Amino acid sequence: MGWLEFALAMGLFMASHRIPAALGVKDALTRTLGPRGYTVAFSVMSILLLWWVIAAAGRAPVVTLWEQSPLSRWGVNIAMPLAIALAAFGTMAPNPFAFEGRAKGFDPAHPGIAGVTRQPLLWALLLWSGAHLWANGDLAHVILFATFALFSALGMKIVETRRRRLMGPQDWDRLSAQSGLFPFAALVTGRWKPSAAPSWPRLAITLAGWAVLWHLHAPVIGVYPAP
Template sequence: MAGWGEFVLAYAAFLLSHVIPTRPAIRDPAAAVLGQRGFTLAYSLLSVVLLTWLIVAAGRAPYVGLWDHAVWQRWAVNLAMPVALALVVFGLGAPNPLSFGGRAAGFDPDRPGIAGVARHPLLWALLLWASAHMIANGDLAHVLLFGGFALFSAMGMRMIDRRKRRRMPDWAQLAARTSAFPFAALMTGRWRPRGGPSVWRLAVWLAVWLALLWLHLPVIGADPLP
């Protein structure tokens, strides 16, 4: 299948880049040189660059249609994206030692915040984004792209929970009022929100959502609206 080389190479590079933060032999020397904040920024920049390349490579791959486009598919994306963005905006920087990269300082298991909505808000955001975009892009390259992200996020949540259970003796107590599935703790009565959402986070969420709607056509080349 000629023309798939760039897509395969970009996908491999993106996946291999995620080995860096999990390998102390690679991560620790880099963090020693750059500092922890510098390493985080550098790795984040690398991830964004490789993700951009992967998305561009998927668009350049030969078109192999798997299903036809329909208006309802765009509605699926437009309904999923505000939820996914809310999980990102409210999840980033929030105290949450139960998920990857989350800090323990400031986390109150009786008032878990965004973890009460979803224990892994960023991975749920990735799952929603990928699943909705896979539905709306019925060609082989984009199904492989978004399907891979969806699988990665779903498996990642299970792996993180298993790892945290092993390493945190008080995991059950800390996770008692959190949700493996969004709003599960709310529906079962294990968690009740206290107080309203942060106004500045709401403002950021709205600004990012509108910016993505506005930039999607000129940057991605596809109109996101039905």
């Protein structure tokens, strides 16, 4: 039953990110709820399904592939604040390249989070899944986190290709001139320089999100997060 629940949870989570767009459900809900309302509703649903997937992985039979190490626990604790920051600064920020962003208000001369990376939420997912894959070597969690890592990596290519096609080559080149796919690539190559202080409300959300996840990790997930 443990493997059956895990497979069902994984299947529903993946289907929820593909079927709505394919069947036109996303467009219908967006017209009803508005873009922001749909984003909020979809985010809540995704979080609940993600919680179920993680809980189901914890209830699946334990088949150890590799042992956890102190270094891997440090890796998770270093990666998670970065992942939370990318999610907090990326969600609903002016960013026409990412599905979680919005085109309105985007200034290609001052790209904001898109100057760091055009796909902040997918990089956040990749950091989260990659670090946890390293730290969790039992079969169910390897399947879980490897799937999410692959999902986020492939998602970057799919989203970038789709956005480039919709914008057209000229608009893509103009809008993306001071941005990059890989984090801080535009900064390293000199194509982008931060021109303003970070958003203090989003920084506060980052710190609050990290604190909440840290304190809830043990009672909700059942594992104390300290190295």
